[in-house]
Each structure stands twice: as C-alpha cells, then as structure tokens.
Amino acid sequence: MNPDTSRIIETTDLATALKCRVAACRDRDRTHLGPMFILTDNNVEKLVLPALMPWVESHNVKIITIEPGEKNKNLQTLTHIWESLSNEGATRSSLLINLGGGVVTDIGGFAAATFKRGIRYVNIPTTVLGAVDAAVGGKTAIDFNGLKNEIGAFHQPEAVVISPLPLRTLPPDQTASGFAEIVKTSLISSKEFYHRCLRADIDNPEELFPLIVEAVRFKERVTDEDPHEKGLRKILNFGHTAGHAFETWMMRRGTPISHGEAVANGILVALILSHTQLGLPSAEIHTYATNILKPYFRGVPILCKDYPDLLDIMGHDKKNHTAGDIRFVLLNEIGIPGTDISIPAKEIEAALDIYRDLL
C-alpha cells in the first residue's frame, strides 16, 4: 500500500496524531468540521484519556462513556451513543473518535456508520487484539438476539492511530490474546514475519509494537482489496473455523476462554490440516506448538466424545454458506494460504486426534 493512502498512523504522541488527522479531514473535504466526540469506556477513561485531556479541552471535544465488556456491545448501549450524539449537537460533518478495545471500536464504528446516514470516525485501539483485529477493515457491529455481530455495517474509519502508550496499560493475558491474532496474520503473510513472531519476547513492548504495526498494515492491505469479504479477506479467518468452535464450546461448558486463546488453538488444528491436506511440512506443526502455543496459551480440554458437538458448531458457522459443509483456510506454505477448502468430517476428527496428542 502507498503510505500516502494508508489510514494507519503509528505514533507515540496521540494528541499530535489526532491534530494532524483532524486537519487532514478539514483539508480534504474543504468543509466545516462539525463538533468532535470521543467514545470510550469507564476503564480506558481512567487509564488513557488523561493523556489526551489538554487536546480534548482545547478543541471542545465531548466525551461519551460506555460500560466496558462484550456484554455491553448491545442495542441499549448503541441507543445511548446515538442519543448522546443527537443531543450534544453532532452534525453530518462531525468526527467520532473511538478510544478503546474491540467493543468500543465495533459499536462506535456502527454508531458512526448510521448516525445521520454516516459520519466520519477514527479508531484508537487500546488493546493489542483491538489493534490487530477490530480496529482495521471497516467491520462494525453490535451483538443482537444472542448472536455475535448480528447487526452491523461496513464503514471504513478515516484513520487508525496505533500508539504504544495505551497498550502499556494492559494486563499480560490480554497481550497474549492479541498476540494470537498477530501470529495468525504472520502465518498468512510471510515466512519472514512469522519468524520474527517466533523470536519475539512479547512481554517487551519494544519487541511487540513493531509486530502489531506490521499485522495492522497487512490487514489494511487485505481489507482494502476486499472490503466486503467477497474473496481475499477470507484468509483472515485462518485458525478461526476450529478457533470459533473451541470458543463457543468452552462458553457452553461454562468455562469461557479468550478469543485469542481459542484462535491460538484453532491455528494448531489448521496447521495439522494444512499438513494432512496440502502437504505443509509437519515440522511447522511442531515449531508452532513448541514456540507459540505452549509458552503462551492453555490447550482446550476436548475428548473424543466432544467431536460431534465441535463439528456441529463448525457446520453452523455463518462463514460457511451451506449448512453442514465445513470449510477451512489452510496453508500451502507459510505465507501462502488457500480459502474455502471443504474438509470431510472424518479428516477433521483425525486432525483433532493429532491436536490432542500434541497438547
């Protein structure tokens, strides 16, 4: 991607980055820029917002606060955001700045997509997972009727500001969860990127931050080429067919695991299938299990008797068009993914056997 057209801004100075971006909005559209708003949650408001307060106050930016957590990514919270924008004088020319994790950027992006038929927004992710997963690509949504992301829209952000500052406020398990998505991105991107992930000390922000930026830039390239998930963008689901099944299955058992942990385990299943179906060298399976999965993530405690439930969940995944047909993204080589690869149930079960042996 041409750096001039990239929406990604990498910075250690949030306020200056925002200032430049706001100037760019004004410039390009040659219109009046309406009142500006920051959407954030109660936690981020305490931890990160203070660094922005001088800018907020000098620009008369209004703050909208929501409760943190996926359970609040719902219609009630969305209604609160819409009402706040409407009552506080937001116009078609307003700018909404989403400062937070995936919940804030998903719901704030959807509020921006729909307020007065669409206003501009900027994402400032404050979690690693939020940066590499939710903040880029224009997918916005709320959960509805018990279903994740059931209501939403595609609406591209004006900019995504990636800064190491808010990420330093995170607990280590959240960092690991985001790291799973970085590793996934590296595996579908290039050997060189993946090898840097293998060597990284993720507890060291100096080492982690460049990997975040590279993952975000790769995702931007993919989603710019295929904004509405017609084809190429499907590669981003690598590790997610089994990963989502693990996530849902553990939630139903009453022992939920993080999205990142589920994906880290789903990647191992996808690597096993890449070996059995496409001939990826088996050494790659072991390298991943030894260097990525085991140091940072717990395994998912499945037994043979759980296979039917897991396959049933995979078959109902909305990303498979035809019910019962289970499709995977697999690797021909590291960095060379193939999509929509339909795998028979008995091959998936064989891969789950190998997965259990490796744990």
Next chain:
Amino acid sequence: MNPDTSRIIETTDLATALKCRVAACRDRDRTHLGPMFILTDNNVEKLVLPALMPWVESHNVKIITIEPGEKNKNLQTLTHIWESLSNEGATRSSLLINLGGGVVTDIGGFAAATFKRGIRYVNIPTTVLGAVDAAVGGKTAIDFNGLKNEIGAFHQPEAVVISPLPLRTLPPDQTASGFAEIVKTSLISSKEFYHRCLRADIDNPEELFPLIVEAVRFKERVTDEDPHEKGLRKILNFGHTAGHAFETWMMRRGTPISHGEAVANGILVALILSHTQLGLPSAEIHTYATNILKPYFRGVPILCKDYPDLLDIMGHDKKNHTAGDIRFVLLNEIGIPGTDISIPAKEIEAALDIYRDLL
C-alpha cells in the same frame, strides 16, 4: 443510463418481475440464495399482498408485518424487523422485499443495510410518493430522538419494481402528494417532461403511470452519479427548502399538511426566487400556479408575522452546512437547476410576499 444496468423494473405483473429478479440475484452472485422475506404494513398486506400470495407460498417467502404510518418508522419497529429476520433464519444471502410506501421502504432498507452487515433488498413501492421519492437512491433511515431520518445508511436496493397495480389502491390525496414530487423532478429535468406534467390528468392512471416511471428513472440517474449526496444529488431538493419549512411550521401549529402539499408550495417559492435571482421568465411562475398548484393543492396560510419563524426553520435545515446561511436550489431555465445558492433573508421575505399575492 444503460437499461442493462438500471435497477428499475416497470411491470404490470409483480410476481413475474420478482421471479426474474430473484433468478438474476442467483445468477450474478452464483451463490445460494437464502430464505426470502417480504416486509409490509397492515394496510398493504390486505390491499396488495393477496396478488402475490401464489408466488409467496410457492417460494416459502416469510412475511414480516409492521404498523403503518410515519410514527412507526422508529427503533422499536426496526428491532421487531431485526428479530423477525434473525429468528426466522435469514442469512447473509437472504433477500428482503419491501412492499409498501416510504415508511416500509425506508425502514426495510435500513434493516437490510444492517442485518448481518448488509443483505440484499428489493423495493416495491405502493404509493406514488414512495415510488418517486423514497424507493430509489439508497437512502434508508428511521426517525429517532424526535428527528426525521436521524439514524440510517446509504444502501442501494437490488431492484425497484414499479407497477401500476398497487398504485390503484390509493386515495386521491395521496396521488396528488406524489404528483408534487413528479413535477419537481420534471422541473429540474427537462421542458418536455414538465410540459407533459402540465397536460396530464393525474386522476387517470394511464396518464400518471408513465410520468412516475420517468421521474423514477431520472432520480436513479442522478443518485447513481452521486450516491452519497456530495453534489449533483442536491438538485433533488428543489422546492424543499421552503417546502420543509412549510411542513414543519404547519406541524408546529397543529395543522399538519402532507409532504407533497408542502413541496408543491415550496416549488412556487423556488420559482419566484429563480425569477428574482436568476432571471427565469415570470410567466413560468404563473403557469405553475395556475396549472399545478391551484388545481391540486391548498396554499399555506402564512402571514408577514410568520416570516421570522419560517426563516429560522430554513436556517436550521440539516442540508445547510453552516447555521443561518439559507441555500436554495433554483432554476436558470426549466430543466437547468443550480444548487447551493445562498439567498439573503430580505430576498426570501420578498419572495414570500409574492407567494402570498399569488395564492
């Protein structure tokens, strides 16, 4: 517009038109077409839906019904539509068919824009106003927080099916309301179209229907060139600056008038300003007042003391970017509009004086 790429289907046979369109959806996307739904209101369900029932039953199409009227174009009705789609098994490949007036096509279009981040939809307008105003162009919305169309999205329909059948079920005042938008379209489109409007007997469906189709096709050309209302599309607001002010003012007085009646009167104000500001021949003002306004519409009973209120409403119209700056779409000649023409308050007041004299 190339007829091959037009989304407008003119037909007397709704079921066959739908059948062809559904086949086209399947064909073009080469994907499975998910469950189909019809959204309609209680009135249209009784008057128009029976004609479609054989098709509905043979294709297992599910019906979602809402209460009629603008007061139901709200979040509660939208939630009902989302829940119905979700509970009845709608998928990303589903098709929603909006059968009704502007309320049904606005809210149904917005439900389609946001369900699973966007599904396909077809509009079958059942009112003249709905056909020429709401059904084409991809503007979808609900009213929210006391404001019209406060929440919405741009989402183009797959097709707009224009049929004389449902339009025959309308009371005459609704026909006149739609005729105002047809005349507006003709005035910004061409002398030839406008002269056909002047000669038409709008109580005769045989004469009215071709004018509806021409207005819809013109609107499609304009909105395809400028889907997000950045420039050209503004010409469609001809007659609406004063028209919206009349509509709001009459509502505040407790004596609401229809949108079409308000626009018909707003057009007269716009023609007067076109004469005083741009030199449009004054004969055009009289032709319009004699042949269009007086036979079909009542005047708006404004007095001099009401001018400040009317100008205040015009200055707050969301289509004027800068508060207080009142802009009009005016005609250089019939068929040659200019947009964003800023008019000083005293010139608007002078035009309102002439307007009152002409009534």
